Amino acid sequence: MQVNVVGAGLAGCEAAFQLAERGFKVRLYEVKKIQKNEIQKTDLFGELVCSNTFRSNSLKNAVGILKAELKLLNSVVLNVAYETQIPSDDALAVDRNNFSQKLTDIISKHENIEVIDLDFCEIDENPTIIASGPLTTLKLQEAISKITGKNKLFFLDASAPIVTKESINFDEVFWASRHNQGNGNYICIPLDEEKFNAWHDELIKAEVVALPEFEKEIFFNGCQPVEILAKKGKRNLLNGPLSANKLLAPGQEKPPFAVVQLRQDDAIDSLYNIVGFQTNLKWPEQERIIKLLPGLKEAQIIRYGVLHKNNYINSPKILNPSLQVMRKKSLFFAGQITGVEGYLESVASGMVAALGMVAFLTKQKFQPLPQETVIGALTNYVTNSKHKKLKPMKANLAILPPMEQQFSDRKLKNQALCDRALASMEAYLLK
Missing domain, CATH: 2.40.30.260 (Elongation Factor Tu (Ef-tu); domain 3)
Structure with missing residues (x-):
């Protein structure tokens, strides 16, 4: 069975790899060799155009917990990040070129992945994950808007010298x-x-x-x-x-x-x-x-x-908890275009979209990741229909369900949130 994945950024690479590892044939579409956007510099996959860090490793904060969850899920992006790590105290910083080159090699050489250099712009009934990023090409934006509606959302992002x-x-x-x-x-x-x-x-x-x-x-x-x-x-x-x-x-x-x-x-x-x-x-x-x-x-x-405009869809009105388009079951979204913000957050959304696609293709009911996990809470945030207007969100402890127990020390509370998140993820994986 074949799946289209559009975009070889962090979310697209993660989604393509997870599907390929499960035996699905993947056509990975990437337009960079034909048409780069204003911030892309190389032809490599997973290009880190802003910072070169995946932020803190500490399990006392949300992004550290997110790393631990992605490790349990065997994230290819996280594994490559650790393999190309450079000194940066508590942060997981990488040599951005080495990181992208290694990720490109893994993805492009996978026996179940075919890389196609093309501006994908025709969304049909074939199973598809769109992970085209916040700087999606105009042609694909037009195709997406026919499905999601004309109400485009965006925010402005910037990178450092x-x-x-x-x-x-x-x-x-x-x-x-x-x-x-x-x-x-x-x-x-x-x-x-x-x-x-x-x-x-x-x-x-x-x-x-x-x-x-x-x-x-x-x-x-x-x-x-x-x-x-x-x-x-x-x-x-x-x-x-x-x-x-x-x-x-x-x-x-x-x-x-x-x-x-x-x-x-x-x-x-x-x-x-x-x-x-x-x-x-x-x-x-x-x-x-x-x-x-x-x-x-x-x-x-x-x-x-540089400053650039990031486009994203109004996910709470469009996507369900598997990041599947509610009105077009064969279509999923992943990455910053869904409203998650940050490298690892994009990776996590690629993971969720891949798991959702597997459930769709195998005609099984998708089991949402526990909201006690950072990935589950973040996915719930961007797909929660209670939001009148989506605002981009990074991983943070405030989106997790509160603990019943009261803590006098914030570090103890954060450790308890971490323990609960990882226990919930491990239980989810045993189902």
């Missing part, structure tokens, strides 16, 4: 951890109050790329451009990407007023991205603002930050 390590002046920076815990794998740029205020003043008056008038500025909260945060007030930076986090430079007894951090971006330790510096500034302005920071006066910027 990357600089070369050799261009950083290490006499003006120091090494430490992201949140003062870990092995000190982040480059830290200290700012006193005077330098911070002067830099902030330059940032808020820097020129941005003008948006088309028809696009309302709807930013996803987790990826707001740094200049937007700055314009909302200095505290947004000091409590966010420029938090000092009680970090101490060698020989110092007092933390800096603010700290800019850079995280390793490749396996050979030559590139670093500026953490939390998603931006829509014009490129000359990005260079000017970055070079005002201590240690970055001679910074060589090899990738500038």
Whole structure:
């Protein structure tokens, strides 16, 4: 039996692999070699166009629990991420090119997967999972809108600049951890109050790329451009990407007023991205603002930050808990186009769509993943018909059902949520 999977991003690769491993023949459609969108740089699958990190490994937070759940489900994307991991304290960061190359090799060489370089735009009755991402081609958008309706939703997302390590002046920076815990794998740029205020003043008056008038500025909260945060007030930076986090430079007894951090971006330790510096500034302005920071006066910027529009469907009105279109049973959606936000969240939705497709093809009743799991709760969030209007969502503990037991310590509560989630997932897999 054959299935179409549209899009070889993180969700599409996960869905294609899970189906192929279960013996289904998969036609994986990818348009990148023919037509790249404005943020794609390579022909590789699972391209990480924003950050190179899959975020925290800690089981005390939602994304760490999500990783543990995906491990139990044998996620190919998560396995490749660990195989291409680079130092990043508590975070699972990868060499983005090595990651995408390895994932591409696994998917393209699988005996049950046929890769087709084509702009898929004809949705028929054949079993299909659309995981085309938030930058779906216009032709496919038109085909989707005939099924989902014309009420398109979108939000604006941004990526951060990357600089070369050799261009950083290490006499003006120091090494430490992201949140003062870990092995000190982040480059830290200290700012006193005077330098911070002067830099902030330059940032808020820097020129941005003008948006088309028809696009309302709807930013996803987790990826707001740094200049937007700055314009909302200095505290947004000091409590966010420029938090000092009680970090101490060698020989110092007092933390800096603010700290800019850079995280390793490749396996050979030559590139670093500026953490939390998603931006829509014009490129000359990005260079000017970055070079005002201590240690970055001679910074060589090899990738500038960009802003892009992410399209997504109104999933609560369209999809059931298996991410199946309610009015077209042979069609499923996965990835950011469903309203999940984040790399692993997209992977999880690809997993759910694949499991839903298996149930559909084998004429079995789909068993939703337990809402006590992060994957189950996230899927429930994006398909819950109670939402008047869907807002993109990352994994977080607030979407999990509350615990009956009361906890005086948040860490104990989070551990209990983790234990419950993994026990629920293990029980689900035994059914």
